[in-house]
Amino acid sequence: MRKIMMLAALGAATAMTTPALAGSPDGKIQVKVLGTAVLPDGGIDKIKYVDPTLAGTLTEMGVVDIDTKANDNVVPTLAIEYFFNKNISVETICCFTTHHVNGAADLAGTNLVNHVMILPATLTAKYHLDMGSPIKPYVGAGPALFFVFDEKPGDTAKALGVDRVKMSNSLGVALQGGIDIALGDNGFGISLDAKKYFMKPTAKFYAAGTKVLETKHDLDPWVLSAGVSYRF
Incomplete structure (x- = not known):
């Protein structure tokens, strides 16, 4: 998190202080430093596999309807955009976001996966x-690839014997809409942005090296993002 904030600050400072890059509301490159709310769903789309022993344990616990929910997070984001002309551009973003996956439905109140970094x-x-x-x-649209790091089993999963969890990287698509507001002719502005991602990662839970549960989410x-921009 600290590295991302330093990178964003450095990018903004470089754009604002380099004399050769004169700011303009019609410039080719735009840098944005944003605060971003990441609001995932995380519900289970399909249970692909469940070990019979685990299934029996869940039945004994009275668990019939299994579902999950990922928590929300707020992170700093750096966006870089290149304009081909006044109407068409391409944009990429840089950020890390960390989430927990908790139980829902009959598993409400439980903790299944900790510290999923995306x-x-x-x-x-x-x-x-x-x-x-x-x-x-x-408006915009394009491909997205979610890289997943450092996921760990939560307390409830550990209590059921799970000692390792692996969430897959996921390829999907993002739809986008927003507003850029220029503040004068010096290249500075304000940006409001909303993206909706469509991703279906898979989670695999292991106990002593054996897969006991596989779910698709x-x-x-x-x-949702808001922040300042500089175009040059």
């Missing part, structure tokens, strides 16, 4: 509507 590598093509004013709405987060 790098949401995203590239969107965007169309900007020229309103003849400093306010420029846009609708991660499908909303990613």
